Amino acid sequence: MRNLFAFAAGGFFGAGLFISGMTDTTKVQGWLDVFGAWDPTLAFVMGGAMIPMAIAWLITRRRTSAVLGTAFPPTPSRKIDRKLVIGSLMFGVGWGLAGLCPGPSIAALSYGGVGLYVFVAAMITGMAIAPFVRTRLEKIVPAE
Amino acid sequence: MQVDWIWGLAGGLLIGIGGAVYLLFNGRIMGASGIIGGLVDGSGLDTKWERLSFLVGVFLLPIVLYPLYREVNPHITDNLLILVAAGLFVGVGTRLANGCTSGHGVCGMSRLSLRGFVATACYILAGGIGVLIFRHLFGVI
16 A cells, blocks of 8 residues: 555656656756756745645644654654755756656666666765765764 | 756656655655665665666656657766766765665655654755855866
8 A cells, every 4th residue: 555655646646747847957957047047946846846736735734644644754853964955956957957856767777778777876875975975974074 | 948948847746746646655765865875875775676676667657758758868068077976966865865866855844744844944054055166166167
């Protein structure tokens, strides 16, 4: 049952990425290209996605657990640490360079061609080495 | 070109519905980098089937919708160096930050999470500067 709903959620996510145009790297780079031909589409996607999501967060306040029994995620931490900032800056550079982030890279896998396989392989490699980078970062900056 | 924002909004709503289903039924935050990353570094292997089911859904629905469109072109660069560098940055960065556009952006900001807003500001800033430098200065993307 969990898998069925996870599949459904993934289906909505994949369909949404597809029809919104977010698997087109030119639209993502167009959003980031403030000094060129700026494309506002991404803002509509982000705004549109936050509407059902905000309602869902409100519903979680009225329930003790998810429909399938799991506890809801805990209240988010307010800790702004170097990992969050450095990680997000790194992610942003990669996102701008290729116009791809993790979700759309999976959604476009069936039609993105060889270039996308290269990107996804590199992304998976990056995710595999991330724990080592994290350890190094904590060693350099022990103050956290 | 004029109707792009309507499709963006419609697609966005679908993305949000996906996140709502994942939260309300499975009790989890829909973050693509976390779902993939947990499988890659082994931290999420106890929920591997749930994660894989989600990813199959993400992969499969565009295949179903694909025939309805006359032309779909993701315009992925053929510069392998850029693709490898970008992939590594996205992989390491999202795992360090514990989230990407879906987790910190869609799910985080919609619950007014401070970390979500800070992360989103950082990756949009870095992405914007990246495009400025690599497109307008070096002309490589």
